[in-house]
Amino acid sequence: MLQTLLTPGGEHLPEIPWDCYPRPQFRREGWLNLNGRWDFAATETGTPPESFPREIRLPFCPESALSGIGTHFAEGSSLWYRRRFPLPEGFARERVVLHIGAADQLLGAWCNDRPVGHHQGGYEAMTFDLTEALHPGENELLFQVRDDLRSKVLPYGKQVEQRGGMWYTPVSGIWQTVWLESLPPHAIPGLTIRADDTRAVLDTGDPTQQGTVTVQTPQGSLTVPLEGGKAVVEPAAPRCWTPDDPYLYEVVLETPTDRVESYFALRRLSVERAGGYPRLCLNGKPFFFHGVLDQGYYSDGLFTPAGPEEYERDIRTMKELGFNTLRKHIKVEPEIYYTLCDRLGMVVFQDMVNNGDYAYWRDTVWPTLRFQRRLSDTRMHRDEATRRAFLAGMEATVRQLYNHPCICYWTIFNEGWGQFCSSAVYARLKALDDSRFVDTTSGWFRGGETDIDSRHLYYGPWTLRAKDKPLVLSEFGGCCLAVEGHRFNPEKSYGYSTSRTPAELQQALNRLYTQKVLPAVAKGLCGAIYTQLSDVEDEINGLVTYDRRVVKPDPAGMRALGGQLQAAFAASCTGKEPTHAYPQ
Numbered sequence: 001m002l003q004t005l006l007t008p009g010g011e012h013l014p015e016i017p018w019d020c021y022p023r024p025q026f027r028r029e030g031w032l033n034l035n036g037r038w039d040f041a042a043t044e045t046g047t048p049p050e051s052f053p054r055e056i057r058l059p060f061c062p063e064s065a066l067s068g069i070g071t072h073f074a075e076g077s078s079l080w081y082r083r084r085f086p087l088p089e090g091f092a093r094e095r096v097v098l099h100i101g102a103a104d105q106l107l108g109a110w111c112n113d114r115p116v117g118h119h120q121g122g123y124e125a126m127t128f129d130l131t132e133a134l135h136p137g138e139n140e141l142l143f144q145v146r147d148d149l150r151s152k153v154l155p156y157g158k159q160v161e162q163r164g165g166m167w168y169t170p171v172s173g174i175w176q177t178v179w180l181e182s183l184p185p186h187a188i189p190g191l192t193i194r195a196d197d198t199r200a201v202l203d204t205g206d207p208t209q210q211g212t213v214t215v216q217t218p219q220g221s222l223t224v225p226l227e228g229g230k231a232v233v234e235p236a237a238p239r240c241w242t243p244d245d246p247y248l249y250e251v252v253l254e255t256p257t258d259r260v261e262s263y264f265a266l267r268r269l270s271v272e273r274a275g276g277y278p279r280l281c282l283n284g285k286p287f288f289f290h291g292v293l294d295q296g297y298y299s300d301g302l303f304t305p306a307g308p309e310e311y312e313r314d315i316r317t318m319k320e321l322g323f324n325t326l327r328k329h330i331k332v333e334p335e336i337y338y339t340l341c342d343r344l345g346m347v348v349f350q351d352m353v354n355n356g357d358y359a360y361w362r363d364t365v366w367p368t369l370r371f372q373r374r375l376s377d378t379r380m381h382r383d384e385a386t387r388r389a390f391l392a393g394m395e396a397t398v399r400q401l402y403n404h405p406c407i408c409y410w411t412i413f414n415e416g417w418g419q420f421c422s423s424a425v426y427a428r429l430k431a432l433d434d435s436r437f438v439d440t441t442s443g444w445f446r447g448g449e450t451d452i453d454s455r456h457l458y459y460g461p462w463t464l465r466a467k468d469k470p471l472v473l474s475e476f477g478g479c480c481l482a483v484e485g486h487r488f489n490p491e492k493s494y495g496y497s498t499s500r501t502p503a504e505l506q507q508a509l510n511r512l513y514t515q516k517v518l519p520a521v522a523k524g525l526c527g528a529i530y531t532q533l534s535d536v537e538d539e540i541n542g543l544v545t546y547d548r549r550v551v552k553p554d555p556a557g558m559r560a561l562g563g564q565l566q567a568a569f570a571a572s573c574t575g576k577e578p579t580h581a582y583p584q
Contacts, residue, residue: 005299005488005547008313009306010066017066018059020308022101022177024339025403026191027261030182032091034141035059039082042073046144052082059101061175064302072170075150075161079173081143087134087180095183098128101176101334103145104303105154110142121389122147122171123155123332123353124396130180147172153386155353155393157330158295165494168297168537175303176334184257191253191260193403194435197268197283199234202226202251211255218247226253233264240283241265241405243324246345248405265342265405269436271451274573277466277524280437282408288569289347289409289527290562291325292318292543293475296333297536299488299546308336310548314533315346317544320555322562327474327529330354330414332397341406349409349439349474349529350401352394356381356418363416368459372444380445381420390418391428398432410436411474415443415456422448442474458496458531462516466524473520477512477530478541481505481552486545488537495541496531506554513561521568528565 016036021027039052040062060067062079073079087096098109104122108115112135117128149161149170160167192203202213206229213231215222218239224231231253239247248263270281279286294314298305305311311333318326326341327349341348374380381387394412401407410429413419419441426440426449440450453469457476464471478496481504487493499505517528535542543558544551 005486005545006065007298007300007306007310007548009310010298010300013057013066013306017057018177018304018307020336022099022179023335025262025335028181028259030091030093030184032085032088032180032182034083034085034178034180040069041080043078043080044074044076046078046146048142048144049080052080056081056173058174059177060301060304061104061171061173063169063171064300064304066301066304066306072172076146076148079145079147081145081174082140084138084140086138091180091182092131092134093182094185094187095129095131096134097181097183098130098141099177099179099181100126100143100174101178102332103143103174103176104147104172105156106146107174108144112140113142121154121393121396123157123393124400125176125335143174145173152355152357153383154389155355157353158297163537164492165538168295169302171303186255186257188253188255188258188260191262191403193262193264195264195266195405196435197240197266198238199232200249200264200266202231202233202253202262202264204229204253209255211253214252214254216250226255235266238266241267241342241345242282243319243345243347246343248342262403263342264403267405269408271437271470275524277572278468278470278526279524279573280470280472280526286526286569286573288521288566289325289349289472289529290323290565291327291347291349291527291529292323293329293529293532294326295329295532295534295536296331297534297546298548303331304334308334308340311337312340312344313548314544315340315344317548317551318533319344319346320559321543321551321553322555322559323530325349325527325529326533327351327411329532332401335400335404338401338404338406342404346406347408348404348406349411350397350407351411351414351442352390352397354414354417355390355393356383356386356420358417367415367444370460372446374445374447377419377441377445377448378421380416381418386418387420390420391425394425394429395432398429402433408436409439409452411439411442411454413441413445416441416445419445422450426450437470439472439474457516462520464520464523464525466526470526471520471524472527472529473517473525474527474529475531476516476528477509478532479505479508479512480541482540483545483550483552486535486547486550487540488535488546492538493540494538502552502554505552506557509553510557510561513565518564518568521565522572524572 040056111133443456480495
């Protein structure tokens with residue numbers, strides 16, 4: 001029997017969930033949160049409903065318990081959202097824009113019966129200008145959202161029509177914050193931050209912007225000019241961002257008409273030789289990325305936890321277990337997640353969201369048996385619409401998350417799902433962002449251009465040794481422990497090994513790290529990503545349960561393992577011969 005498991009935050013949900021500023025790295029006054037209760041209807045056609053018989057709670061998908069619906073509607077159905085609202089007195093300035101954090105997959109929007117925009121893609125933010133459609137008094141927003149998993153064109157991640165095993169409950173509709181923003185005349189249009197370990201260049205994208213940038217440094221306040229839309233900040237004594245010291249420089253951009261708050265970090269990523277092997281380096285020093293795979297699913301909200309404090313709970317729990325890295329697996333989170341990682345000191349390996357068809361024998365069985373290398377992938381997944389949709393999603397992800405210093409590593413293709421022309425896609429991503437590591441083919445089907453030699457190992461012997469690329473074990477582990485009373489599906493479970501008690505689980509983890517991972521560190525391993533942070537539905541291989549109520553392993557034991565890894569890595573990095581750095 002399947003059951004709903006509430007996370008700790010889901011038991012006391014406020015009337016307006018997620019009542020926090022949704023874009024923490026570009027904050028301005030004048031915003032209105034539209035989360036909460038909306039009128040809701042579902043139709044089999046694209047015709048608007050005559051009535052709205054139900055209510056839904058945003059920003060939660062209708063499949064989730066927290067939405068108040070708890071139903072997945074037939075593929076291709078239209079989900080309709082309606083909200084009537086007055087604008088606060090004095091809210092509107094020159095323009096009013098509507099922001100929606102994410103909606104899966106196709107969204108159309110109307111304001112007071114006037115069409116205001118359309119968006120395709122389930123994992124990125126969208127913005128529509130409402131200025132001409134608004135009027136005094138009460139206004140009405142209407143959204144139509146369509147999702148169809150029968151098509152594999154648009155990115156869909158781990159969602160399937162019939163969940164089970166490593167595939168999860170489908171998510172549709174709006175699943176991130178809906179909000180309005182009031183913009184002043186000649187508003188600052190945006191902000192791109194390019195930083196290394198000595199300086200940051202802030203670019204508004206508008207060469208007509210003039211003003212000042214005030215930065216809080218450890219030595220006090222620093223003011224530099226904003227000229228031609230750009231400002232260069234060079235602190236006298238740079239303090240670099242690391243997981244142990246996640247220092248952020250708080251910033252205020254001011255022009256004659258606008259004021260925006262932001263932050264940046266100084267940090268540099270490079271590949272350098274040390275101890276005879278190529279190493280991933282942070283601020284010029286070899287760094288071992290001791291990490292956990294994070295699927296980003298929650299028992300009561302699915303794609304969206306009850307509140308951002310649940311993200312913070314996950315991050316802090318993993319740090320308490322000794323980890324410094326999370327691999328965000330085939331999902332893009334709201335920006336508050338990445339801001340929490342920035343502030344708490346957690347490195348993020350960010351996956352792109354896969355699309356295209358998945359074949360069990362081609363994408364799992366044969367690669368697991370070590371048939372993994374291809375000379376060319378130009379003829380894989382040849383549908384042009386699917387390829388274009390993947391590239392559009394990749395580019396939107398990079399643009400949206402570019403400023404977050406926690407993100408140190410992009411993963412393009414995971415285990416061959418949707419993989420095509422990997423060298424060309426690598427070059428395309430590098431043109432967007434040459435400041436981070438790029439793992440082109442995580443797991444297998446290697447052969448194209450990449451910064452990383454990326455491996456997945458769950459079964460069989462380990463034969464890991466770094467060669468001409470930094471070696472990262474980007475998935476391994478999957479040790480299972482069922483915690484009764486905290487299982488989504490008591491009748492069925494999925495994972496890669498079985499333990500009966502917490503003590504047995506800790507012993508399995510000890511053996512895995514000491515007998516498998518530590519020897520690979522001596523042979524050039526630069527990072528290891530354990531599967532996984534939490535149980536997800538049938539999967540019970542999490543370090544915490546799906547409801548986040550139970551931490552399975554011993555925190556002191558896990559920290560000790562992390563200490564051994566870091567000590568072994570430091571010992572293996574004797575001598576250093578620089579080769580190249582990012583940006584090049």
